[in-house]
Amino acid sequence: MKRSEALKQLSREHHRALVLSKKLLRISSCDPAEGNREWSLLRVSLVKELLPHFEEEETLLKELGLSHTDHHLLNRFRSDHQQIRALLNTSDYMSAATLSERLKLHIRFEERELFNWLESEFGDEYLSRMIRGEHAQI
Numbered sequence: 639m640k641r642s643e644a645l646k647q648l649s650r651e652h653h654r655a656l657v658l659s660k661k662l663l664r665i666s667s668c669d670p671a672e673g674n675r676e677w678s679l680l681r682v683s684l685v686k687e688l689l690p691h692f693e694e695e696e697t698l699l700k701e702l703g704l705s706h707t708d709h710h711l712l713n714r715f716r717s718d719h720q721q722i723r724a725l726l727n728t729s730d731y732m733s734a735a736t737l738s739e740r741l742k743l744h745i746r747f748e749e750r751e752l753f754n755w756l757e758s759e760f761g762d763e764y765l766s767r768m769i770r771g772e773h774a775q776i
């Protein structure tokens with residue numbers, strides 16, 4: 639399915655996150671000293687790239703009035719973000735493999751389920767306005 643203009647930038651960021659997820663998988667096979675060193679370096683990039691992306695998605699859902707909506711896709715979205723944030727806060731490099739898998743599944747979920755649902759529920763034009771923060775004028 640073709641991604642709408644509104645969600646294209648978030649989708650592009652998913653590609654970058656998948657690259658980081660592959661790097662995470664390699665860390666898990668390192669010895670502890672190297673693994674912990676690589677993990678702390680990669681965590682800096684992950685925090686820098688993933689957290690603003692998460693915040694952007696959460697802001698979009700807030701603008702759409704969905705922050706507290708009880709819906710299976712939105713519940714999964716919130717729980718994935720919570721789990722990934724918690725994994726980013728751990729200092730043990732053995733969390734890298736779990737984080738890699740969670741991240742990959744989360745991106746797949748957003749691309750195949752959540753984003754498609756948002757596009758069909760709200761439409762591209764409305765989503766674009768929400769992403770640009772034009773909700774006050776609607």
Ligand SMILES: [Fe+2]
Pocket residue numbers: 692695719744748
């Ligand atoms: Fe997300």
Ligand SMILES: [Fe+2]
Pocket residue numbers: 648652691695745748
């Ligand atoms: Fe995402």
